[in-house]
Amino acid sequence: MSKIKTMGITLGMSSALLLAACGDDTENKESSAGASSSSIGEQVDYTVVATEPGAGLTGLSHEVMEQYENLEGWTLQESSTAGMLSTLDKAIRNEEPVIVTGWTPHWKFSAYDLKILEDPKGILGGAENIQTLARKGLEQDLPDVYTVLDRFYWEPEDMEKVMYDAQENGDFDVAAADWVENNQDKVSEWTKDIAQGNGEKVKIISTPWDSEFASSSVIKLVLEQLGYEPEVTPVDPAIMFQSIATGEGDVTVAPWLPTTHKAFYDKHKDDIVDLGENLEGTQNGFVVPAYVEIDSIEDLKPKE
Structure with a gap:
């Protein structure tokens, strides 16, 4: 018992x-x-890694750091696109938290499992578009080129495909050639009834980022196949807008609007021709690996 x-x-x-x-x-x-x-915050040393100082997203990111009270004591570390990507890759390989500035479409979203943090204040903007802007007089000087550029339109997955392939093979020209070869239906819509050129030069002004290398490389190849001699010059956004406004450049397919490059657009809009969107559905934001257990900028804590 x-x-x-x-x-x-x-x-x-x-x-x-x-x-x-x-x-x-x-x-x-x-x-x-x-x-x-x-x-x-402590694990990332209260730091958000950005790209180039002249990038529109970098300027907006500085506003985020100033306007979100919970980011008091945080630092926006200006770097370069390559530097930002290197930091992101290293952190993911070590399964460590990291916060970088980023945008879609971009090949990194195909290569890694990432998410864009919510921006309740809307400082970084919502969905944006990429515009085609031309110099005044281009329609009269090169009417067929103007028509092709006016028709140029593709989807985010098209741009991301070119970026991803270029990352894999290290050459945007090769990636653009593959895309053009495999998407003749779209290209033919841009070039329908367009006469062959006679070696006329076309100055394409762009920015030094993968998304814009993708679009400018595709347009460059299409114009080459039509008999023109396009030249792509990557510059900072401020110079890009100035070049089109002064007529030093013929066209750009790189501006992000209505938020990222708004200040430059507002300054020069009376001296440029806006041909409308060539891609819709882009987005800027603070980007983290999917395994980081936060969903919003407001989830971050101030430095103590």
């Missing part, structure tokens, strides 16, 4: 200890998850 009672007490105590242990483990996991979430 006493043995049965003793065994019952022992089992009861064991069960209680087991339940307590389970409870402690659950609490520890929850505590660990909470600590992980709250210490992301």
Whole structure:
């Protein structure tokens, strides 16, 4: 009898200890998850890695740092596109948290599992478009080129395909050639009833980022196949707009509007010809690997 009672007490105590242990483990996991979430700032040294100082997204990101009170004590580290991507790649290989500025479409979203943090204040803008802008007089000087550029339109997945292939083979011209060869239906819509050129030069002004290397490389090849001699010059956004406004450049297919390059557009809009969108559905934001357990800029904590 006493043995049965003793065994019952022992089992009861064991069960209680087991339940307590389970409870402690659950609490520890929850505590660990909470600590992980709250210490992301510490793990990334309260730093967001940006691209070039002259990039429109970098300027908007500075506004984010100033207007979100929870980012007090944080730093926006200006770098380069290559530097930002290197930082992102290293962190992902080590399964560490990292926060970078980024945009879609971009090949990194095909290469890595990423997410864009919500921006409740809307400083970085919502969905944007990429526009085609031409110098005044281009329609009269090179009417067929103007028509091709006016018709130029593709989808985000098209641009991302060229970027991803260029990342794989290291050559945007090769990636553009593959895309053009495999998308003759779209290209033919841009070039229908267009006469062959006679080696006329076309100055395409762009920006030094993969998304714009993709679009300018495709347009360059299409115009070459039509008998023109296009030349692509990558510059900072401010110079890009100035070049089109002054007529030093003929066209650009690189401006992001209505938010990213708004200041430049507003300054020069009376001296340029807006041919409309060549791609819709882009987005800027603060980007993190999907395994980072935050979803919004507001989830970040100020530096203590």
